[in-house]
Amino acid sequence: MDVMPKWADVVLIPVISILLAAILSALVILAIGENPWEALKLMVDGALGSTYGWGYTLYYATNFIFTGLAVAIAFHARLFNIGGEGQALIGGLGVAIICLFIPWPHWTFALLGAAIGAALFGAAWAAIPAFLQAKRGSHVVITTIMFNFIAAAVLNYFLIGALKAPGMEPATAKFPEATHLPSFQDMFNFGETTFFRGAPANITFFVALAACVALWALIWKTRLGYEIRSFGHSETAAKYAGISPTKIIMVAMLISGALAGMMAINNVQGEAERLVLNAVEGAGFIGIAVALMGRSHPFGVLLAALLFGFLYQGGAELALWTSIPRELIIVIQALVILFTGALDNMVRMPLERLFLSLRRAKNDGRTV
């Protein structure tokens, strides 16, 4: 029997955790002599106060949705894919190759082609750790971390070699016009009033939303999802039922890598329109926090990604307009991760006790 009602589990606990993180952040801001209330106003205003701010928040959120979903699907198979960063980098390589070397007639085809390329490259990068885990028992946590470093080196190699554009920078040439994705500015342009002016959010956000729905259906409605969840809950039971551990590890990691790779259509094709070094900027790691906070549920991942998008954009504004250093933003983000992920039980236990005593009071001494 459940101790708490479902709404308390999915809404109340995250909200309380975030409030606790906010209170602690406020104390830190106070300690360095700034006004936390002003800081909060600045963050909200910078991230959500204008369509420009929203354009950045949603752009970051799109990255985090992809990497968050990647971690989430692996979690369902009880695999910890820490390699989102590397898979997204290599996904970017796929996007660059597809955009640069294929003459696309229209952005719609280019988006489709780039999405497939990004997914294939990302999946391929996850395939080697997955194979080592499935066949040799090498732990994916270790191998995917190593593959992040290798990915960075591989990207470096191409950006100063085969793919390098003329000039000083280790970057590819600008992608052709026909591959440029419509930004929110292009999409929400109503003559006089232009929304999202200058913001990087683009049509990929809707691809990310579609990915959330697709992954939700995969996990909860399909046979494959059923097998992945079975394996994740109990490997011995999965074997008894005739579910092949090798197959599940491979498939779950390939989907995970593909999702992480698909982040590249947002940041590489949609925003930069060329491939630069360190294009992922840590979004692969934020994905872990997003998946934890979203309880590995695709819709939870969506909400958590929006929150982290807000923190990213609001934090950037804070660093721009106050003397609060950029590093403090990372402290705030870390506090949110700490409270929503690692310290989950700190909030959960007292809350469970509260609901228990409430119920016992209601039952009025009747033994259950």
Next chain:
Amino acid sequence: MSDVAPAIELKGISKAFGPVQANKDISIRVMPGTIHGIIGENGAGKSTLMSILYGFYKADAGEIFISGRKTAIPDSQAAIAAGIGMVFQHFKLVENFTVLENVILGAEDSGLLRPSLSRARRELKNLAEEYELNVDPDALIEEVGVGMQQRVEILKALYRKADILILDEPTGVLTPAEADHLFRILENLKREGKTIILITHKLREIMEITDTVSVMRRGEMTATVKTSETSPPELAELMVGRKVLLRVDKVPAQIGRKILEVKDLNVTDDKGVHRLKGVSFDVHAGEILGIAGVAGNGQSELLEVLGGYERATGLVKINGEEIDLTGAKSDGQSRRARGISHVPEDRQREGLIMDFHAWENTAFGYHHDAEYQRSKLFMNNAAIRKDTEEKMARFDVRPPDPTLEAKSFSGGNQQKIVLAREIEQNPDLLLIGQPTRGVDIGAIEFIHQQIVALRDQGKAILLVSVELEEILSLSDRIAVMFDGKIMGERMPDKTDEKELGLLMAGMTTEPRGLLHEAVEAQLAHAGGDAGKEV
């Protein structure tokens, strides 16, 4: 009332875990120098009560008196100081320590080990002579049998000067001969004035050895009676709260064609240990073949091979067709397609996914079945839910709610969910391991009836159980496994627990008579080493 103070007296003990009232206003008096049994079904609150007595849990209310003196037991150190020793169901021994090292662990006299070790060695010798508690002090725990491991646990308690010994389900892992040996030890201890509390769910043990018995049901103490003044049916009724059928009613078997043929089956595990050594047997339609044996003698591997998730060499034929044993062309799925259903030994680790809803568990292993699919890609969750609801009704699963998670059902109801899933597939062969482990008496009756009903429909059943009583009452033929081999086959009406017990300990009794008696005498005499080979 005698004027001697009880060794232990509990007054009004209550303990709740969340909404579950594990112990409710329990009072009990255990007189010194007696063996007091506590009997009850799984979840009746026996272990909770003893954990309170040993300081693992704090009671919400109530008082503990030791030898008439009110005593607080906040932790196990206090319990030991009060003269209480506990032998757990799952032994708490360091596997790669010697017997001697385990005995002094936590009771060393000083920082230097040598003086403690030699003192313990002397004391162990005395204890061994006094109570028939023979152990080899220098053997490693991982190398001795469960019987000796249990004696080490008892010695640990005695070494700490325990006057009150609590044993939690002590015979669960023992052969009948080892259990008899244990009971002799307990009798010796009683004679020396020790007080013993025996927790069990086996009526036979209670009748055999205890002086008084307390019955627990749903957290309450329903009765305390003198053992000599009660009977097994009365105790069973007190435990369950209604009359129960202790014997299985069944008509003679209608043996049909050969369904399963196993020849020279060999299994070597990952560590290179030879688990099955040339096992051969047949199972026919309309027959229950019972595999008896102490846990860990190859029965699990046998079920895993037949269930399709352990590799083996040898020959297995089902309905005359050979099946693949290499794992290359077969798995649990293809076994099911061949008409083999499998109720695994460990339902919590294999048979069910505890975090899944009941309906998700009903499709488990059969999630490729056409009736559960909506399309090529999607499963038909609504159909599975409906099917589960019907199965739950037919198998009397309580509560009959398919959306509850497996872990929220009692052991008996969990087993019914697995049973409903496997039996209703209408298999040719049912593999069933430990069908009533951790299952309450009321459900045992139902489960046994289902197994016999399936047999009467002309299905072949391979039953593996460590409960000898269960094997004897259900089987039409009995094979005994020891050390990966089948020691022999017997008919249930032409054998008894004693003979099967010897086979389970690896002693062949083929030429009955002199040798048989000699073996028995040896067992009675050197009892201490009987467990060693296990």
